[in-house]
Amino acid sequence: AQKITQTQPGMFVQEKEAVTLDCTYDTSDPSYGLFWYKQPSSGEMIFLIYQGSYDQQNATEGRYSLNFQKARKSANLVISASQLGDSAMYFCAMREGGSSNTGKLIFGQGTTLQVKP
């Protein structure tokens, strides 16, 4: 069964420093997508970055990059040059793409990031 694990309930980072949020996943489907979302206290889930299981290169979107290690089944989010506005909860998520694909997005438990001035 597919599963997403985020082992860091809470993280602190100093403003302007980089931070890595961990995510490991488990699936038997060779085709899947990995996503990171940010959820500020206002509640809206904001899509940040996507990595496909067949992608050869790590995804990057501005200050966000995804450290994809397929053999280790990890998809860590790296935020460079942290800003105060990065303080939020971050969710790692996965969708399978095989014959059992139902469109379901499976979420990890989330990591709360606090950026210190």
Next chain:
Amino acid sequence: DTEVTQTPKHLVMGMTNKKSLKCEQHMGHRAMYWYKQKAKKPPELMFVYSYEKLSINESVPSRFSPECPNSSLLNLHLHALQPEDSALYLCASSRGHSSSYEQYFGPGTRLTVT
């Protein structure tokens, strides 16, 4: 434009009330979703609509009734809710069910059942 809108932003209702949550997207997405989220927890999938047809119901109690009147609109009708149904209700849409399609979320409706 990657906007999904939801109304109302906040809703307080009694256990005997009937109310509806509304979700709208104009991105031409053919898959739409309802999620329920409790504080400090991940969203839990409730319903999936694909091409305006209900494709997944995650064993949601019948006091929640989804409706997809057209490809842009998704409603969630609420009736005889319980206090434990108080949560943030999120709507999302995506181009389809491919594993490469991200879901775009609305801002949510914060529901309080008294």
